Amino acid sequence: MSKHIWVIAEKRKGTFHSSTYELLGKAREIAKKIPDALVACVTLTNRSLTPEMREKLSEQGSDVILNIINEKFERFDYLTYLKALESIAEKFNPEIILAPATTTGRTIMPALAASLKTGLTADCTGLDIDNDGNLLQTRPAIGGNIMATIKTPNHRPQMATIRPKTFNPLTEKYSKTAIYHEIIPILDISDKTKLIEFKEISEDQKSIQDSEVVFSGGKGLRKPENLEILKDLAKLVGGAVGASRPLVDSKWIGHENQVGLSGHTVKPKIYIAAGISGAVQHVAGMQTSDIIIAINKDVNAPIFDYSDIGLVGDAAEILEMLHRALKNIKEEIPDA
Amino acid sequence: MRIAVLVKQVPDTDLVKLDPETGTMIRENTGNIINPLDLHAIEAALRIKEFMSSETDIVAFSMGPPVAEVALREAIAMGVNDAYLISDRRFAGADTLATATVLSKALEEFGPFDLVLAGEKAVDGETGQVGPEVGAILDLPVLSYVAKIVEFTEKSIIIEREVEDGKEIWESRLPCLLTLTKEVNEPRLPTLNMKKKARRVKIKTLNCDSLKIDETTVGLKGSPTRVAKITTPKIARNAVIYEGKELEEGIWKVIELLKPYLEENHE
Ligand SMILES: Cc1cc2nc3c(=O)[nH]c(=O)nc-3n(C[C@H](O)[C@H](O)[C@H](O)COP(=O)(O)OP(=O)(O)OC[C@H]3O[C@@H](n4cnc5c(N)ncnc54)[C@H](O)[C@@H]3O)c2cc1C
Numbered sequence: 136m137s138k139h140i141w142v143i144a145e146k147r148k149g150t151f152h153s154s155t156y157e158l159l160g161k162a163r164e165i166a167k168k169i170p171d172a173l174v175a176c177v178t179l180t181n182r183s184l185t186p187e188m189r190e191k192l193s194e195q196g197s198d199v200i201l202n203i204i205n206e207k208f209e210r211f212d213y214l215t216y217l218k219a220l221e222s223i224a225e226k227f228n229p230e231i232i233l234a235p236a237t238t239t240g241r242t243i244m245p246a247l248a249a250s251l252k253t254g255l256t257a258d259c260t261g262l263d264i265d266n267d268g269n270l271l272q273t274r275p276a277i278g279g280n281i282m283a284t285i286k287t288p289n290h291r292p293q294m295a296t297i298r299p300k301t302f303n304p305l306t307e308k309y310s311k312t313a314i315y316h317e318i319i320p321i322l323d324i325s326d327k328t329k330l331i332e333f334k335e336i337s338e339d340q341k342s343i344q345d346s347e348v349v350f351s352g353g354k355g356l357r358k359p360e361n362l363e364i365l366k367d368l369a370k371l372v373g374g375a376v377g378a379s380r381p382l383v384d385s386k387w388i389g390h391e392n393q394v395g396l397s398g399h400t401v402k403p404k405i406y407i408a409a410g411i412s413g414a415v416q417h418v419a420g421m422q423t424s425d426i427i428i429a430i431n432k433d434v435n436a437p438i439f440d441y442s443d444i445g446l447v448g449d450a451a452e453i454l455e456m457l458h459r460a461l462k463n464i465k466e467e468i469p470d471a
Numbered sequence: 472m473r474i475a476v477l478v479k480q481v482p483d484t485d486l487v488k489l490d491p492e493t494g495t496m497i498r499e500n501t502g503n504i505i506n507p508l509d510l511h512a513i514e515a516a517l518r519i520k521e522f523m524s525s526e527t528d529i530v531a532f533s534m535g536p537p538v539a540e541v542a543l544r545e546a547i548a549m550g551v552n553d554a555y556l557i558s559d560r561r562f563a564g565a566d567t568l569a570t571a572t573v574l575s576k577a578l579e580e581f582g583p584f585d586l587v588l589a590g591e592k593a594v595d596g597e598t599g600q601v602g603p604e605v606g607a608i609l610d611l612p613v614l615s616y617v618a619k620i621v622e623f624t625e626k627s628i629i630i631e632r633e634v635e636d637g638k639e640i641w642e643s644r645l646p647c648l649l650t651l652t653k654e655v656n657e658p659r660l661p662t663l664n665m666k667k668k669a670r671r672v673k674i675k676t677l678n679c680d681s682l683k684i685d686e687t688t689v690g691l692k693g694s695p696t697r698v699a700k701i702t703t704p705k706i707a708r709n710a711v712i713y714e715g716k717e718l719e720e721g722i723w724k725v726i727e728l729l730k731p732y733l734e735e736n737h738e
Contacts, residue, residue, distance in 0.1 A: 147636060211634075213612060213613050213614070213615075214612055237635060238615065238632070238634045238635060241599055241600075241603075241615070242603050242616075242650075243603075244600075245598075245599075245600035245601075245607070246604065246606060246607035246613060247607070248568065248600075248604065249568060249571055249603070249604035249608050250608075254566060254568060254695030254696035255600060255696075256696060257597070257598035257599065257600055258597070258598075265699075271699060276596075276701075281701055281702065281703050282701070282702045282704050283698055283700070283701050284698070284699045284700040284701075284702070285696050285697065285698055285699060287695050288697055290695035327612045327647070328612045328614070328642065328643040328644070328647070329641065329642050329643075330640070331629065331640040331641065331642055333637055333638070333639050333640075334639075334640075335636060335637040336636060336637045348729065348732055371733060372729050372732035372733055397594075397597070405728060405729065405732075407725075426728065427708065428725055428728075429710065434712065434714060439710045439712060440708070441708055441710075442708055443708055443710055443711070444710060444711055444713070444721060444725060445710040445711065445712040445721075446713050446721045446725070447712060447713065447715075447718065448714075453718075456722055457722060457726065457729075460722070460726050461726060461730075464726070464730060468733070
């Protein structure tokens, strides 16, 4: 029997979240090092997948799609998810199970690991296969100062959660067409829990994880008013505003904007850190950005070690200058 | 009503210093504190107790080395009724599964509990796995990322979870396990009297034998995961620094990089 590498798909608004494709991309890479490996995308939904959805999962690297259907899968439902995943895991004996480290993945994966009596590594930033065929799971440890590589030598499945934006999806379409299975498990679920209401957050604020440009501010901004310059800049280039933890702790900005170990991991094309010292916990959340620009008045600030461009000076002043210049340029662009 | 709270002792990370040579954390003299998120779990338990008219007992459990007593004394100072330290040399090297195995055993031994509360994660390991693992072992519904307790009765609880795309309101029958975020409440500070009391209390200790746990399921032996390698990540980038007279040049470099996004956004 071939060895299954599972990717548990993350849903968002009737489609799949980008983290699903990122994990499929990584799973394909790992599959090359395991003889007879097969990448299965496990979806938990309340209906059949549309042909478009299947095609997309297929192109992104799935050999097989296991669509588990249950009426409760409109949103994440702990008890039903757990029972369904337990039952199919027992049937298929996967070698590896990967899931994004979202609120769903971080809840269901530990429960599933405990029920399958196996190990789980949280928030991995690297995955590989060693010579014995074990999954090497690398994650930041002790506040991001060191990287620990963990393996699960004597238990199967080997399980890991991975933060969104850690890996890249395939750059070329996977050539095979995935085999599509529908599974409607018979689950003995009591009505112990029930979703009463879902309040969706408005999407007018672009999330820091989905933006190509992120302007982040730290304590060096000195006063909450200076955050407004960041917001204006973000608006100008269609970017998002991030922050270091102290700004979130003092309630200048919401936790959804925090970048770092206890916030979000971001991987934009351009990351601008203004008045941020570059503590390891912050760096852990932005170091994989394509271009990093740091603005700090202290030329010895650690953030410069993690940057491509360093501007030494007052953060608010430099941001003002950037804003003024960009605004002028924008006004000069003739209307199309 | 009986409520169990899972607490962990962690190094006081605010006191942690970095070794400038290796970039690793210097763990000596860091002091021990209770995991900050666990304070929210204790506070939630105390508020339920104050709200319920019937007798409510809150019991705190911690698996850890003898110094974990510090965390349990803090829990007692806040108002927890009883505290158990589960400590045994054989627990050394436990991963989250081996830890959850021990905690579950203790909860079974001293249960049943109507509600089990845990912080969403510990600030040192940052895995957030132990809570849901205990829930799965004890076959309890798990409600994670709880940001608000909306309603509570003898038989059920209504909570609000904060997730990526919004807020969910769930109702669960008791017993169940909740993991709480820091949004859920503001933990109280212990009064001086309570602190004094907590200092005098004898913390009850449990071990592998008293809990009758199979020793192959705990500590390193009972841990499916192994640390294969530890590395100190190297710094990869080499910043071009613009300072003083050159600052303006640097600013123009940044403007050039941002310009394409301006046009894109303009369309
Ligand atoms: C377990 C744990 C988890 C954590 N998680 C996170 C996390 O997710 N995200 C996070 O960000 N932090 C996190 N932290 C906190 C982290 O250790 C740092 O304390 C934090 O990142 C510092 O934020 P800062 O850079 O804004 O502030 P500071 O470290 O105070 O730095 C301010 C910087 O601004 C500069 N500055 C001052 N004035 C000016 C000026 N006028 N113009 C320009 N520059 C100026 C200073 O030179 C300094 O470099 C965590 C800590 C722990 C222990």
